[in-house]
Amino acid sequence: MDVADDLVLRKVCRKLQQFNVRNLDLTAETDITGDLEIDSVAVLDLIMEVEDEYGISFPMNLLSEIRTVGDLVRAIHKQAGAQ
Amino acid sequence: MQRPTPTSNNALPFQLGTFETLVEGLDYAAKGETGYNYYTRRGELRQILSYAELRENAISLARKLVNLKLPRGARVALVAETTPDFHCFFFACQYASLLPVQLPVPMNLGGKDAYVEQLRRMIVSADPSVAMASSDMIGLLRQAVDGLEIPMVGTPQDFYTQAEGPEFRPAGRDDLCYIQYSSGSTSDPKGVIVSQRSASSNVRAITLHGLDVRPGDRCASWLPLYHDMGLIGFCISPTLSQLSVDYIATADFARRPLMWLRLISENRGTVGFSPSFGYDLCRRQGGNGAAESLDLSSWRVAGIGGDMVRAGVLNRFAETFAGAGFKRSAFVPSYGLAESTLAVSFAPLDGGFEVDRVDKQELAQAGRAVLAAADMPAEKARSFVLCGKAMPEHEVEIRDQDGERLPDREVGRILVKGPSVMVGFFQDPVSTAAVLSEDGWLDTGDLGYTINGSLVITGRSKDLIICNGRNIWPQDIEWAVERLPGIRNGDVAAFSVDFPDTGEEVVTIVQCRTNEEDAREQLLQDVTAIVRKSVGVDTKVVLAPTRSLPLTSSGKISRTFTKVRYLSGYFPATPN
Structure with a gap:
């Protein structure tokens, strides 16, 4: 799936902006825990927010495979499609 | 709408402490109406499994497992999600004289590769005949067992659809019960062998002495079932006491900690345990009126275990939830470890926590x-929470370096003896001999002192780090960092600095x-990221010049001396 110009991507990037202390260009390739200053509790808060917003629920196996912003966006589409 | 299982059985008399095996306990509980309730993170009751259904399903599955020609004592590896399927498999093993091995569930964003590696090492150590994971997790399990000779790997459904044989073979009083992988680093996992005798002895002491379980008790738990506190404390103990349990999955608690309290509030729970950090998570979300909508007045035992008991955290929790009817006297600090099945000591009930x-x-x-002295300034004093006396039939001793017993108020190694102490580490006599003496004393690796027999934990003699209730081995952090380009074996030392209040x-x-600034900045980020990904913790990273890490006599990095140097300000401060 092409996520380059995607509404969900833009929304997710807006949420992540608060952790973007080095002012990087947030793209689908941004590594969530690697490039951003986000700790493990904040990651879970973010995931919860996304789940609530889209009325979805990520199984743990899926979360463990999410590395980049693009991975997260694809996972949101996948879960929203499955539910 | 379905209703959760009742708190008390209608006609079945309450029976405690008499069961010598898990099967005896479940056979009895199955005559009543109590059981397990599984809630979603939004607080909806997803599924119910009464002890009667659990027994029936477990025996049916046991017949299938026996029919697969699995020999007695064969290991059954189970990815231990908080689900009816896991409970069914765990007890089926009890009815088939097989040894379940509880495998962890991944918890970190992006942690897949490290998780698969961790599973693989545990599986290699446990050498199971079959392995099971839910349809969500089976893909990762299959990656972990790739190339290993495991006769059958499947989802619950794959096993349920096997043919049922005529026989099942319940584990008896002299048999083993399960293998627990919570000791040892990821790179060198150690499986604690728990026997029917050690499990039932520990449950007896917990329920009769530690919690003084009584009619009307009901448990609420988010603790992972692949750890001793979740498995013994909130699966086996309630089953052997005919108590109903309300579960939420650990990952759901991490996202919505207050759901644990909501279950207690709505179902009138009386018993719940957590490491200090779980109380802290709840407290942080308890503001803005969230606490007022709860009624925690039924909560009789708010146990603390699994990490250092932190008085500051408990005080703030009690203040936050006082308006919700939470009683400070409900706090029950405890001490234990998987090598002694679970529990070693409990502070007295109804006493709150006592600080030394x-x-x-x-x-x-x-x-x-x-x-x-009372007027000693705060920075010169250190407060510890008392964790109570050794449970009946168990003994605790504090010993010095030479093995001599120490009197009250002298700090030394904590040793434990009693019927709950493990048989040993699975297929690892060398590691077993290192901690378990021939006369039955277990060296816990923890440091502490006693006051009139009451135990106080001050630290650990081993290098283990406990972060957010999880055991983390420094070698796992070092190992992960050493795999970064440009970092060599022996370039890294990891340890933890304890802050009494925050952890x-x-x-x-x-x-x-x-010395190039951009490269150093990049390295800081890479180290933070790789540690988060592979070990799942946040770490402060300090860059040090080459050859600045102190070595032991055998030429390895000394974590102890590195820490001493760090605390003395030897390493230049790095912005991080």
Whole structure:
């Protein structure tokens, strides 16, 4: 799936902006825990927010495979499609 | 709408402490109406499994497992999600004289590769005949067992659809019960062998003595079932006491901690345990009126275990939820470890927690816990929470380096003896002999002192780091960092610095060969990221010049001396 110009991507990037202390260009390739200053509790808060917003629920196996912003966006589409 | 299982059985008399095996306990509980309830993170009751259904399903599955020609004592590896399927498999093993091995569930964003590696090492150690994971998790399990010779790997459904044989074969009083992988690092996992005798002895002491379980009790738990506190404390103990349990999955608690309290509030729960950090998570979300909508007045035992009991965290929790009817006296600090099945000591019930305030300097220099004068300034004193006396049939001793027993208020190694102590580590006599003496004393690896027999934990003699209730081995952090380009074996030392109030801070010192600012900045980020990904903790990273990490006599990095140097300000501060 092409996520380059995607509404969900833009929304997710807006949420992540608060952790973007080095002012990087947030793209689908941004590594969530690697490039951003986000700790493990904040990651879970973010995931919860996304789940609530889209009325979805990520199984743990899926979360463990999410590395980049693009991975997260694809996972949101996948879960929203499955539910 | 379905209703959760009742708190008390209608006609079945309450029976405690008499069962010698898990099967005896479940056979009895199955005559009543109580059982397990599984809630979603939004607080909806997803599924119910009464002890009667659990027994029936477990026996049916046991017949299938026996029919697969699995020999007695064969290991059954189970990815232990908080689901009816896991409970069914765990008890089926009890009815088939097989040894379940509880495998962890991944918890970190992006942690897949490290998780698969961790599973694989545990599986290699446990050498199972079959392995099971839910349809969500089976893909990762299959990656973990790739190339290993495991006769059958499947989802619950794959096993349920097997043919049922005529027989099942319940584990007897002299048999083993399960293997627990919570000791040892990821790179060198150690499986604690728990027998029917050690499990039932520990449950007896927990339920009769520690919790004084009584009719009307009901449990609420988010603790992972692949750890001893979740498995013994909130699966086996309630089953052997005919108590109903309300579960939420650990990952759901991490996202919505207050759901644990909501279950207690709505179902009138009386028993719930957590490491200190779980109380802290709840407290942080308890503001803005969230606490007022709860009624925690039924909560009789708010146990603390699994990490250092932190008085500051408990005080703030009690203040936050006082308006919700939470009673400070419900706090019950405890001490235990998987090598002694689970529990070793409990503070007295209804007493809240008791703090011992000692002179920090005496403690550090002479290893003595000398009571601090009332007017001693806060920075010169250190407060510890008392964790109670050894349970009946169990003994605790504090010993010095030479194995001599120490009197009250002198800090030494904590040793434990009694029927709950493990048989040993699975297929690892060398590691077993290192901690378990021939006369049955287990060296816990923890340090502490006693006051009139009451145990106080001050630290650990091993290098283990406990962060957010999870055991983390420094070698796993070092190992992950050493795999970064440009970092060599022996360039990294990880340890934790304990802050009495907030917990442990993980520090990773990395020897760095470049003075180029961008490269150093990049390395800081890479180390933080790789540690988060592979070990799942946040670490403070300090870059140090080459050859600045102190070595032991055998030429390895000394974490202890690195930490001493770090605390003395030896390493230049790095913005992080």
